Amino acid sequence: MGSTLQVQNLTVRYGGFTALDNISLNLEEHTTLGLVGESGSGKSTLARVIAGLIAPDEGKILLGSQELLKKRSREQHKKIQMIFQNPDASLNPKHSIRQILAEALLFHKIVPRQQVEQRCKELLARVHLEAKALDRFPHEFSGGQRQRIAIARALSVEPSLLIADEPTSALDVSVQLSVLELFKTLTTELNLTMLFISHDLGVIHAISDTVAVMRQGKLVEKSAKDQFFTRPEHDYSRELLSAVPKMPNTTTAGGYYEPRT
Amino acid sequence: MNYIQLDPHLHEGGRTANRLKRIWNTPSLLVGSIMFAVLIILAVFIPYLSPYSPTEQNLSAFLQPPSAAHWLGTDQLGRDLFTRLIYAARTDLKIMVLAEIIPFCTGVFLGMLAGYYGKWLDAAISLLTDTFIAFPFYLIVIIVAFASGAGERGIYITFMLVGWIVFARVVRGLSASFRKQEWVASAQTLGLPGVRIILRHLLPNVLPQAVVVLMTDMVGLLVAIVTLGYLGIGITPPTPDWGTMISDGQPFITTAWWLSAVPGFAVVYTGIALSLVGDGLADIWRKK
Amino acid sequence: MMSTHPVLEIEALSLAAKSNEALVHNVSFSLGKGETLGLVGESGSGKSLTLRAILGLLPRGVTQTGGVIKSGARSAMVFQDPRGALDPLCPVVKQLAEVVYYRQQVSRKASRMIALELLERLGLPDSLQRSDRYPSQLSGGQCQRIVIAMALACKPGILLCDEPTTALDVTVQRQIIETITSLQQELGFAMVFVTHNLAIAANLCSRLYVMKAGEIVEHGDTLDLLQHPSDPYTQMLIDSVLPLPELEGGRMNG
Numbered sequence: 016m017g018s019t020l021q022v023q024n025l026t027v028r029y030g031g032f033t034a035l036d037n038i039s040l041n042l043e044e045h046t047t048l049g050l051v052g053e054s055g056s057g058k059s060t061l062a063r064v065i066a067g068l069i070a071p072d073e074g075k076i077l078l079g080s081q082e083l084l085k086k087r088s089r090e091q092h093k094k095i096q097m098i099f100q101n102p103d104a105s106l107n108p109k110h111s112i113r114q115i116l117a118e119a120l121l122f123h124k125i126v127p128r129q130q131v132e133q134r135c136k137e138l139l140a141r142v143h144l145e146a147k148a149l150d151r152f153p154h155e156f157s158g159g160q161r162q163r164i165a166i167a168r169a170l171s172v173e174p175s176l177l178i179a180d181e182p183t184s185a186l187d188v189s190v191q192l193s194v195l196e197l198f199k200t201l202t203t204e205l206n207l208t209m210l211f212i213s214h215d216l217g218v219i220h221a222i223s224d225t226v227a228v229m230r231q232g233k234l235v236e237k238s239a240k241d242q243f244f245t246r247p248e249h250d251y252s253r254e255l256l257s258a259v260p261k262m263p264n265t266t267t268a269g270g271y272y273e274p275r276t
Numbered sequence: 277m278n279y280i281q282l283d284p285h286l287h288e289g290g291r292t293a294n295r296l297k298r299i300w301n302t303p304s305l306l307v308g309s310i311m312f313a314v315l316i317i318l319a320v321f322i323p324y325l326s327p328y329s330p331t332e333q334n335l336s337a338f339l340q341p342p343s344a345a346h347w348l349g350t351d352q353l354g355r356d357l358f359t360r361l362i363y364a365a366r367t368d369l370k371i372m373v374l375a376e377i378i379p380f381c382t383g384v385f386l387g388m389l390a391g392y393y394g395k396w397l398d399a400a401i402s403l404l405t406d407t408f409i410a411f412p413f414y415l416i417v418i419i420v421a422f423a424s425g426a427g428e429r430g431i432y433i434t435f436m437l438v439g440w441i442v443f444a445r446v447v448r449g450l451s452a453s454f455r456k457q458e459w460v461a462s463a464q465t466l467g468l469p470g471v472r473i474i475l476r477h478l479l480p481n482v483l484p485q486a487v488v489v490l491m492t493d494m495v496g497l498l499v500a501i502v503t504l505g506y507l508g509i510g511i512t513p514p515t516p517d518w519g520t521m522i523s524d525g526q527p528f529i530t531t532a533w534w535l536s537a538v539p540g541f542a543v544v545y546t547g548i549a550l551s552l553v554g555d556g557l558a559d560i561w562r563k564k
Numbered sequence: 565m566m567s568t569h570p571v572l573e574i575e576a577l578s579l580a581a582k583s584n585e586a587l588v589h590n591v592s593f594s595l596g597k598g599e600t601l602g603l604v605g606e607s608g609s610g611k612s613l614t615l616r617a618i619l620g621l622l623p624r625g626v627t628q629t630g631g632v633i634k635s636g637a638r639s640a641m642v643f644q645d646p647r648g649a650l651d652p653l654c655p656v657v658k659q660l661a662e663v664v665y666y667r668q669q670v671s672r673k674a675s676r677m678i679a680l681e682l683l684e685r686l687g688l689p690d691s692l693q694r695s696d697r698y699p700s701q702l703s704g705g706q707c708q709r710i711v712i713a714m715a716l717a718c719k720p721g722i723l724l725c726d727e728p729t730t731a732l733d734v735t736v737q738r739q740i741i742e743t744i745t746s747l748q749q750e751l752g753f754a755m756v757f758v759t760h761n762l763a764i765a766a767n768l769c770s771r772l773y774v775m776k777a778g779e780i781v782e783h784g785d786t787l788d789l790l791q792h793p794s795d796p797y798t799q800m801l802i803d804s805v806l807p808l809p810e811l812e813g814g815r816m817n818g
Contacts (some may be wrong), residue, residue, distance in 0.1 A: 026766050053733035054704075058545065066465045092467025099458035107459040109480035113588040118476070119466040145279045159391060172466060188760055189802035193280075212734065218807030244809045257815035258738040260763040263787060 020176055020208065025074035027060055034060045035071070036232040038159040042176070045204060047209040049223030049240070051150075051216060051255065057232040058212050066097040067209065078176070093123055096169035100181040106153035111198050112164055113149040119171050134143045138167040142197060147170065159190035163197065170201070177202070178210045183218060195221055216259050220244055228252050298560055305556020311549035318406065319365045328356035330363035333515045339532050348538055351521075354391060359536065361542055364410050364516040369546070371428060371511075372498050375435040383443025390444065390475050391451025401448070405441045413438070422511045431501060431510060439497070445562055446489050450482045484561040491554030495547040502543055518542055568634070569723050570594035571754050573616065579622065579778075580612055586795055587626060588778045589614050595722065600748070600755040600768030602786070604801060610778035611758045615641065615724045618756070630679075637721020637754070644727040647699055647706035655696035656710045657683065663717045676691070677707035682713040686743060705736035712744065716751070725757045729764065740766065763805045766790060774798045 020042040027035040034057045043046050046067050052058040063069045065076060075085040082204045083091055107113055116135040120126055126134045136146040142163035153161055162182055171179060179187050179198065183191040199222060202209050213219050219226060226243040228235040228251065236249040298303060316326070334354035342349045348357035390401040408416070417434050424430040454460060456477075475541045492506030505519020513520055518539040524537025572595040579588040582644065587590055588610040593602050603611040618633055619641050640748050643649040657679055664682075665675035679695055686709040699707050703794040708728060715723060725744070729737035748755060759765050765772055766786055773783040774797060793799045 053735065063461075066461075068461055068464055087467070089467050092465070095465065097462065097465045098459065101458055105458040105462060107463075107477050107481070110477075111535060118463075118468070122466070122472075141281050145282060148282060152281075155283075160282070163280070166467075168462065189606060189800055192804055215806075216734070217808060220808055221806050241809075245812045247811075253811065253816055254735060256808070256811055259732040259808060260737070260741075260761065260767055261808070262763045262802070263766050263790065 019079065020079040020210075022061075022065065022073075023075040023077070025064060025071050025076070026073050027057075027064060027069060033232050035064065037073070037189075037236050038229075038232075040227060040234060040237065042208055042210060043225070044208055045202075045206050046224040047211055047222055049219035049226045050210060050212045050229065051214065051219050051226060053214060053228035053232070053255075056229040058229050059180055059228070060098065062178045062210065062212055062263070065176075066095055066178055067092070068097075089123060093172040094174055095176045095178065096172060096174040097178040097180065098162070098165050098169055098182045100183055102158040102165070103185075104167045106161055106168075108153055111150060111152055115153075115164065115168055116171055119168065123172050125172060134171075138171055139164075141170060141201070142167045157185050157190070159194055162194055166197065166201070169206070174207070176210070177207045179214070180212045181214065182211075184213065191218070198222060200251065202208075213274070215237065216244075216256060296427070299556075302556045302559050304552045305560065308549050308552025308556055309553075310563060312553060315369070315388070315546060315549065318362050319369060320459055322359065322362040326356065326359040326362070328359040329489065330360045330516045335425065337542050339528065341532070343408060343414065344532070349532065350536060351524065351535055360516045360521065361518075361538060364518045364539065365546075367511060367515055367517050368498060368501055368519075369539055371431055371501055371538055372494055374495060376439065376494055378436050379439025380490055383440030384447050384479075384482065386440065386484060387444040387447025388451045388478050391448040391453075392455055392470065392474055392478060394452070394557075398452075401444060405444055406437055407494050412504070414500070415550070417504065418507070418509065427510075427512050431504065432485060435497065435500075439493070442489060442493050443486055447482045447486055450485055451478055454478055454481055477486075484557070488554050488561070489557045491550050491557065495550050498546060498550075502539075569597060570634075571597050572574070572636065572756075574614075574618070574631075575634075575636040576630045577614065577633065578629045579610070579617060579619060579626055580629045582627075583627045586629075591631070591775075591778075591780055593773055593780075595754050595756060595785070597721075598752045598754055599749070599771070600757060601690070601774055602765035602772045603756060603758045604760065604765050604772055605775035606760055608777070609775040613728050614775075615726050615756060615758055618722075618724060635722070635766075637744060637758040638718060638722035640716070640718040641722055641724040641726060642708070642712055642715050642728045644730055646704060646711045646731070649711050650699040650707060652699050655698055656702065656707075657692055657696045657752045660710060660713055660717060663714045667718045677702060678717070679713075683710075683737045685716075685747070686710075686713050687739075688713075704732050705740060708732065708736075708740055709743065712740075712747075716747065723753050723755045725759075726754060727759055730759070730761075738765075743793055744768075760801075762790075762801045762807070774801065 022038055022040040025035050025038040026110065027169050032237065038061060050058050050061070060069065064071050067083065070085045078091065078094055083092065110271070113135060117140055120131050120134055121128065135149060139146060139148055144160065144163055144167070148156070148164075153164070156164065181192050182198070186194060195218060197209070198209070199209065211219070211222050220240065223240050225237065226240055228249065230251055230252040236247065236252050238248060244256065247256060280561070314367040332355070334350070336354065337350055338352050340346055340350040346358070348361065351357055351360070386401050390398040407540040416438050420437060421430045424433045460473060460477060463477055501510060502517070502519035502522070502528050505517040506523045508520075508523070510519055511517035521539040522536045525532070528535055574594070577588060577591045578586065580586050585814065591610070593728065603614065605611045610721060614628065617628060618635065619639055620630070622633050623692055648694050657676075661672075661675045661679040664670065664678045665672060666744065668675065668678065670678065674719070683692055688709050699710075702710070712728075716725065728744070729740050732740065757765060757768055769786055771783065772786050772789050774789075774795065776797050782789065782798050783791065790799065790802060793802060
């Protein structure tokens, strides 16, 4: 089953504004592509187009050998799942966690009805949450926990491609690390292909195999991670990398760091 | 497997207790519900509470002031005013509730459709609501009531035509804002069809606000029913109704003012009760 | 490093909500003239509330339950969300001139001149002199520059910065931080810098105070603290700055 995603000459316009300008991109199977860009670069639009939430004006999206059209089949819907940025808004506030996890399981008939409860517990265990969370409502959880539930929901339909749109940006730094760790284990355990979007280059470095950079709707660069972080091709990538605030070099005492007084 | 610690202070069983405590801490809801409940109990049990008939005339005892036998006195045809007042509550409240059911459902549903799908559907529904709003409410009510003939049927038809607009407008705005929320987007990426998202996801979120609007709208509807009765194009005599009672009492306003004032007060009482319930519910849902 | 003449001294500051829940507990620090001090911590650690207490702008329902704030200089604040800090219906130069007019007590004409000078100093485009713009017509970084200009118009001895770059892109963040440091060298104000990003704090501040759940868990000279953190929370914050490999050919200069 080739789950490689191919995006060909994708263009999206809002009125006179071009949000995506002729983007072509390949996602190799079982790898994580980190997509970097500043606000307004079109990275979220790209994610939403691939997830089928926005119809492109031009271009094609291929999942394996199948072309994804505006109307997708149930099977195609299941293949691509998305995690969103804002943990406060990603779960329906009126649904219990059981309802949230069971809905797609039942709708897509992933497991027989009598096994739904068991599967919900397994999904929660995957994201390191206790089974008693099932009876609770989203507002009873912290941001990081809600993001875990959102991940469990996305995994419920057994997707082959996971899109994560800034999934850790709204979280506190301590929580951010553990959620990143979870993404890493899940992608290796479940053999997922992932498109991980972030403006934070540290996060991208921690999670990606390949890095792509977007700016003003255009794809600027796509390189292997190690190459990107040490020898970026494009000047804009270099500018981005140079702007990241760095910790003073604490291992070699003195020398590097000059305190400002 | 190491689990993330859940917040321990929220445990099972505490939820219903919590809800009761919240209702107890919302005096407007409590007072409003009690006021409304008193009216409903009286209306339900009035045949057992009062020895008098609401329609039978007793011309030997007309226009009596309040007394032990007749708590609120009698009208110009010698009928007990208190009995008629409560029987009128039966008529008016029954019509009020029944006339709201269909407009409420259609309004909420159309509002969700317009807000969720947007585009031409939204434009069409918004055009319709704006057109209706451009006409003075009572003008439409009176025209339709005349056209469909006086009586209960006319009132139902009128409100089926115009009653849904309030709900459609409120729910449309709410749905449009929920539509941008990420939980809707994730339901879409899970491949759930639009109708299912509307009914399973949007509905529980728009319902609280719609119910609050329903409470205030019912007050407006009650006033409209009474107004139509007063104008003689609503409930037809001899069925007791607060509107006809007010207009029947009008010729005697100098000698027996209570004939008009008491049914008027009943309308105000019901209005306050429903508004308090609406306010209280809004408070509770906001705090959550 | 402790200055002999602190411009700001906070002793055992405690803040509490109406329900008597302690939000900030027993926070003390002093700020020397021209010094930069960092308050680091995650959301809910009380760092922003401490800043607001210095400015006397506590949110409704929060009261000071103990401690003293002694301030020897005027303070001004730069907020996290620059758009939220500006009046969306008033053009920016006019807004800035308004602040100058009231705080510096000069004529309307002079206030506009001073405002334009401030704009230039903050590296805002000259085109603003000719045609004033509304906040929505400027980028987030430009709005933040206007907010900083407004803070400087108060001629502060202390600049309070509440996560001023968190909402901005990295390249803009770098420019804003460079602007703030060069202005500080030029004007000599002291600064309290609140952030959750230890890397930014480390580059800006001479001393760091790590806050957690309303209390200071650790403080000290920046380099010392980063090299020998004694509290596990500090260590966690240090680890949360994800490392990047060195760029070959060096980093670009702004």
